[in-house]
Amino acid sequence: xxxxxxxxxxxYVIWMAIFIVIPLVLVLYYSFTSGNIHDPxxxxxxxxxxxxxxxxxxxxxxxxxxxLAFLSTVLCLLFGYPVAFIISRAKxxxxxxxxxxxxxxIWMNFLLRTYAWMAILSPNGFLNxxxxxxxxxxxxxxxxxxxxxxxxxxxxxxFMVLPIYTVLAKIDKNVLEAAMDLGxxxxxxxxxxxxxxxxxxxxxxxxxxxxxxxxxFVISRLLGGGKELLIGNLIEQQFTVHxxxxxxxxxxxxxxxxxxxxxxxxxxxxxxxxxxxxxLW
Amino acid sequence: MVGKIIKRTYMGLIFLFLYMPILVLxxxxxxESKSRGHWGGFTLKWYGELFRDPDITKALYYTFLVAFLxxxxxxxxxxxxxxxxxxxxxxxxxxxxNVNYLPVLNPDIVTGVALMTLFISMNMRLxxxxxxxxxxxxxxxxxxxxxxxxxxxxxxxxxEAALDLGATPFYAMRKVIIPEIMPGVITGALMAFTLSVDDxxxxxxxxxxxxxxxxxxxxxMARRGIKPSINALSTLMLITVVILLLIINKRSTKGDELIx
Numbered sequence: 440x441x442x443x444x445x446x447x448x449x450x451y452v453i454w455m456a457i458f459i460v461i462p463l464v465l466v467l468y469y470s471f472t473s474g475n476i477h478d479p480x481x482x483x484x485x486x487x488x489x490x491x492x493x494x495x496x497x498x499x500x501x502x503x504x505x506x507l508a509f510l511s512t513v514l515c516l517l518f519g520y521p522v523a524f525i526i527s528r529a530k531x532x533x534x535x536x537x538x539x540x541x542x543x544x545i546w547m548n549f550l551l552r553t554y555a556w557m558a559i560l561s562p563n564g565f566l567n568x569x570x571x572x573x574x575x576x577x578x579x580x581x582x583x584x585x586x587x588x589x590x591x592x593x594x595x596x597x598f599m600v601l602p603i604y605t606v607l608a609k610i611d612k613n614v615l616e617a618a619m620d621l622g623x624x625x626x627x628x629x630x631x632x633x634x635x636x637x638x639x640x641x642x643x644x645x646x647x648x649x650x651x652x653x654x655x656f657v658i659s660r661l662l663g664g665g666k667e668l669l670i671g672n673l674i675e676q677q678f679t680v681h682x683x684x685x686x687x688x689x690x691x692x693x694x695x696x697x698x699x700x701x702x703x704x705x706x707x708x709x710x711x712x713x714x715x716x717x718x719l720w
Numbered sequence: 721m722v723g724k725i726i727k728r729t730y731m732g733l734i735f736l737f738l739y740m741p742i743l744v745l746x747x748x749x750x751x752e753s754k755s756r757g758h759w760g761g762f763t764l765k766w767y768g769e770l771f772r773d774p775d776i777t778k779a780l781y782y783t784f785l786v787a788f789l790x791x792x793x794x795x796x797x798x799x800x801x802x803x804x805x806x807x808x809x810x811x812x813x814x815x816x817x818n819v820n821y822l823p824v825l826n827p828d829i830v831t832g833v834a835l836m837t838l839f840i841s842m843n844m845r846l847x848x849x850x851x852x853x854x855x856x857x858x859x860x861x862x863x864x865x866x867x868x869x870x871x872x873x874x875x876x877x878x879x880e881a882a883l884d885l886g887a888t889p890f891y892a893m894r895k896v897i898i899p900e901i902m903p904g905v906i907t908g909a910l911m912a913f914t915l916s917v918d919d920x921x922x923x924x925x926x927x928x929x930x931x932x933x934x935x936x937x938x939x940x941m942a943r944r945g946i947k948p949s950i951n952a953l954s955t956l957m958l959i960t961v962v963i964l965l966l967i968i969n970k971r972s973t974k975g976d977e978l979i980x
Contacts, residue, residue: 443889444803444804444807444889444893445804445805445807445808445809445812446804447800447801447803447804447807448801448803448804448805448807448808448812448816449804450797450800450801451797451800451801451804451805451816451860452816454797454860455816455819455820457838458835458838458853458857459819459820459822459823459857460819461838462831462834462835462837462838463822463830463834465834465837465838465841466830466833466834466837469837518734521730522730522731522734525727525730525731537731539965540735541735541738542965543958543961543962543965544738544739544742546914546961546964546965547742547954547957547958547961548917548918548934548935548938548954548957549918549920549935550920550934550935550938550939550942551745551938551950551953551954551957552741552742553942554745554938554942554950554954555741555742555744555745555954556741557942558741558744558745558748558951559740559741559744565744565748593737593738593741596738650827651827651828653827654827654828654829654830656829656921657920657921657939660943661939661942661943671827671829674829674833675829678833678836678925679925684837687833688833688837691829691830691833691834694827694829694830695826695827695830698825698826698827699825702825
């Protein structure tokens with residue numbers, strides 16, 4: 440059985456080669472060439488596309504993408520951790536319901552959720568009409584960076600809460616009681632007992648928020664009003680508007696490499712914590 | 721006591737933040753006036769307009785057709801491949817699983833443009849077929865990842881016993897292995913279906929010739945400004961989601977997980 444049924448995986452190996460490996464190789468190939476993509480004979484080796492990153496225009500966009508994604512990740516952690524904590528400490532019968540209500544919005548289409556914020560934040564939107572009605576000055580949040588960060592936090596907050604909640608729910612209550620019995624107050628118990636145990640949850644939460652945030656082009660396009668370009672918008676434009684596949688490919692490679700590096704670093708942090716958790720305190 | 725009040729207020733504010741945008745959309749889907757800040761009286765006309773809009777009904781049709789076909793194909797290929805991968809040697813397993821992980825780990829936009837590059841290099845016209853293939857490509861890894869744990873939990877000797885007792889390999893697979901891993905297969909299929917319905921980025925790059933899905937149509941409408949029929953669409957989608965979640969929740973009290 441063992442020897443024969445492994446052949447069942449072989450068709451998928453071919454499938455993966457065609458639809459996963461070759462496309463990435465093509466992107467890598469286009470990123471290192473220049474010329475007319477419709478005339479394969481004209482393509483020649485070039486690092487021109489990578490050279491463009493030193494153009495301050497593009498460099499600023501890349502830095503801004505990482506900065507806004509970082510900011511949203513920090514905000515998600517700041518707001519999401521207490522949510523996970525409160526749900527995990529709720530009575531057993533309330534817990535499922537709280538979690539369910541928390542998850543309903545993410546089952547709505549991602550585009551609709553972002554569109555909803557457009558309806559609220561736009562200059563003539565709901566928020567400003569309400570402010571006008573009660574006699575307060577109107578706000579000019581959208582289009583702008585603030586609206587983009589808000590959209591990111593709104594869309595990705597559950598990705599931070601879920602993994603942290605999963606880890607928190609698993610913590611043995613007896614350990615907490617032991618800490619209390621041994622004279623630790625609430626704060627010390629949290630910092631020394633609970634927090635270290637939730638690092639794996641935080642790590643996966645941070646990864647799950649940062650990744651989609653840094654590569655989004657929808658949120659920045661809709662809530663940034665086309666003025667707040669991020670690396671995702673840059674890639675999208677190269678493939679749909681400018682038809683500069685070489686630069687678009689180079690951008691994709693850069694994005695992919697940066698994300699894979701940060702994930703490797705994050706998993707190192709995670710593994711390090713498991714092996715030598717005591718070193719933290 | 722004070723702690724309890726703080727906790728409740730905090731959760732209240734978070735839920736307000738989560739639900740306010742949705743509530744605003746729902747309320748304004750019944751608004752006679754086209755403006756978002758002004759209440760012009762109750763109406764159902766946007767719902768009628770929604771179903772008369774040929775772009776939206778077409779997108780709805782393609783969304784569910786692609787989701788159904790891609791999750792079906794991905795579930796079949798994924799389950800068979802998972803059984804194969806499970807029985808492979810250590811090295812082969814490791815290499816395949818790592819490559820299989822790529823579409824999960826890579827940002828959607830990279831998967832999207834990479835597939836588009838492939839299709840155009842092969843001189844394929846972007847349209848229904850390319851969109852379907854791209855959905856199958858990103859669905860299979862999730863099916864494999866949800867079937868593999870079930871295979872690991874399964875008692876290895878069961879299949880061997882079936883073979884010893886004279887079952888053909890195909891019969892053993894149908895009668896012994898598949899029923900054992902069924903929960904994983906269903907979870908994988910549901911996940912594939914949801915991901916496909918919700919996908920925007922990968923579809924955006926891999927479709928053309930007038931084939932769209934809901935996300936694409938919402939994106940292009942939102943870019944041009946607000947259209948009240950989108951509000952009506954959101955309301956209907958939210959109701960569908962809530963009903964689905966309630967059904968899943970009912971099922972989950974019987975022992976399955978809430979989140980796929």
